[in-house]
Amino acid sequence: MNRLVKFFDGSKNKMILSALFFLVLLLIPIVLRISGYENESYVEGVLILCMMWAAMTLSWDLLMGYMGIWSLAQQVFFGIAAYTSSMMNYYLGMSPWLGFLIAPIVAAVVGGLVAIPVLRLKAAPYIIIATMCLGEIVRLVFTNLVDFTRGELGFWQMEAFDDVFGINMNGADKIPYYYLIFIIFSAITLVCSLIAKSHNGLAMKAIRDSQEAAESLGVNSTEIKIKIFIISAYMAGFCGVFYAHYMKILTPTDMFSQSMMTEFIAMDVFGGIATTRGPVFGAFFLTIIMESLQGLDKYKLLIYAAILMITTLLLPNGVMNSSRTLKLSLLGRLTKHGRTESDIDAEAGNG
Amino acid sequence: MSEERDYILELKNVCMKFGGLMAVNEVFFNLERGKILGVIGPNGAGKTTLFNTITGFYQDYTGSVIYNGKNMNRKRVDERCRLGIARTFQVTRPFEQNTLLENVMLGSYFGIEEKRKLNDCEEEAYELLRYVGLSDKSKELAVSLNVAQRKKLELARALSTKPSLLLLDEVIGGLNPTEVVEMMEIIKKINNTGVSILMIEHVMKAITGISDTMVVINHGEKITEGVPEVVMNNPEVIEAYLGSAALNKGV
Secondary structure, rough: OHHHHOOOOOOOHHHHHHHHHHHHHHHHHHHHHOOOOOOOOHHHHHHHHHHHHHHHHHHHHEEEEEEEOOOOOHHHHHHHHHHHHHHHHHHHHHHHHHHHHHHHHHHHHHHHHHHHHHHHOOOOOHHHHHHHHHHHHHHHHHHHHHHHOHHHHEEOOOOOOOOOOOOOOOOOHHHHHHHHHHEEEEEEEEHHHHHOOOOHHHHHHHHHHHHOOOHHHOOOOOHHHHHHHHHHHHHHHHHHHHHHHHHHEEOOHHOEEEEHHHHHHHHHHHHHHOOOOOHHHHHHHHHHHHHOHHHHHHHHHHHHHHHHHHHHHHHOOOHHHHHHHHHHHHHHHHHHHHHHOHHHHHOOOOO | OOOOOOOOEHHHHHHHEEEEEEEEEEEEEEEEEEOEEEEEEEEOOOHOOOOOOHHHHOOOOOEEEEEEOEEEOOHHHHHHHOOEEEEOOOOOOOOOOEEHHHHHHHHHOOOOOOOOOOHHHHHEEEEEHHHHHHHHHOOOOOOHHHHHHHHHHHHHHHHHOOOOOEEEOOOOOOOOOHHHHHHHHHHHHHOOOOEEEEEEOOHHHHHHHHHHHEEEEOOOOOEEOOOHHHHHHOHHHHHHOHHHHHHOOOO
């Protein structure tokens, strides 16, 4: 039990909150079905997107948040896995379930290959340029290899997942897909937080703050970077396979251009990097806001840019890491006479 | 004279070139096991460069760095660390967004070959923080530390890898007199546990008081070496530090 509490930074509140969050997610479809709510499948659809983007943002946060590697190629791993699974299905007639077995491995291999050039670059701007170019190159390759990838036409009407255990997966009822992504999302959340709390997490954060110092203390930074790139790509691969057989439409522009990556950046930075709760909060919040502002779809990227700028200006650590900043500014406004930061810390500790 | 000495570190004709500049030129000296060797020299003499070759940050030096009788050439920084060479940085490099405990835990987990439970490393890290007098801040982020505390953290981190050779790059630079005395006590304590120490320092009083032998470097070359009293009275050393005019005036 103590170890379990320690997993949540020694805070029982965090543990209860996380348990509640997953319990609510687990129960929502059941409650909706029983209450006979008419927009059931719409709500479920939005939550499926929330969970998928949260899982993607979490997998990217391992690279960017914990290790400080500004790789802007996470959508490439996602897209490669989606394409692999669809092509296996389209050309070879393989079951989409097999996609989960093979496509994430393909994504992981690509992740390992991307890691090698990135390792030689130390400064963030060079890594950003290199990975952005990678995304663009992959997009052009997939657009132009028409015989193989069907070009800008893309794949559509992929097969849905086969029925398992007598559960109908044809997509008319969203509940099976909801629970499928729920399992993927929970597993990725668990793996990411386990990595963050392990010795690997320690090394990743150290590499982020000073690679030289980390190496002088015995960390093999090359090995850790490649390892995390592979794990991160592998997890993104699962989301990719799910996307391919849930959305059932893939085009190179959708999959490999920077617009999807921009969403992950906005979600991560908005929620708070180098935490588990940050990316999850960011992804849920932004996906739900975007869904409720349906008419503004054209201005999506503009809105993300605005959100990014406002968060970096006002809450540079993201919403979930700023409870102290918020408390300070609120209290500063309420009480004019001087209270030191440590007073507020002490209160926060008691509360 | 012919008696065989037990050297933990031997440098043989180490050269390090940056373009046309010989930053370290044919430097050779030995460090006996369990002793403290002070490295002094004016700014830009190549002392830190020398440290970087010994720890492996620079790989394309010539000559050889021999540690415990084994040639270290071509070994990576982290490999040398796990073999027992630890260092601190002149410009401190704490992992700023990590707690002090995490800073030190990293070394106790990765710095030695044998892999242990993270919990054991945590306890050990806490002990080390207490050793250097930072245990009350163990849960704080390293970014909040002042200069003296950062230097102590560097030291605790280096010690966490259980080194047999410790390279200290100006650990007392920037400290006030009380802190210097504190730090020297800590360094003596570490040396008494059997750790050999190679240290760069500018505070002459401190380094002459603590070193068993000293090496003087200027323009990348070794000028002289020997016991502190002899080295400090060597005319070449005085010239390197104060200029030739000082020698004429008999300063």
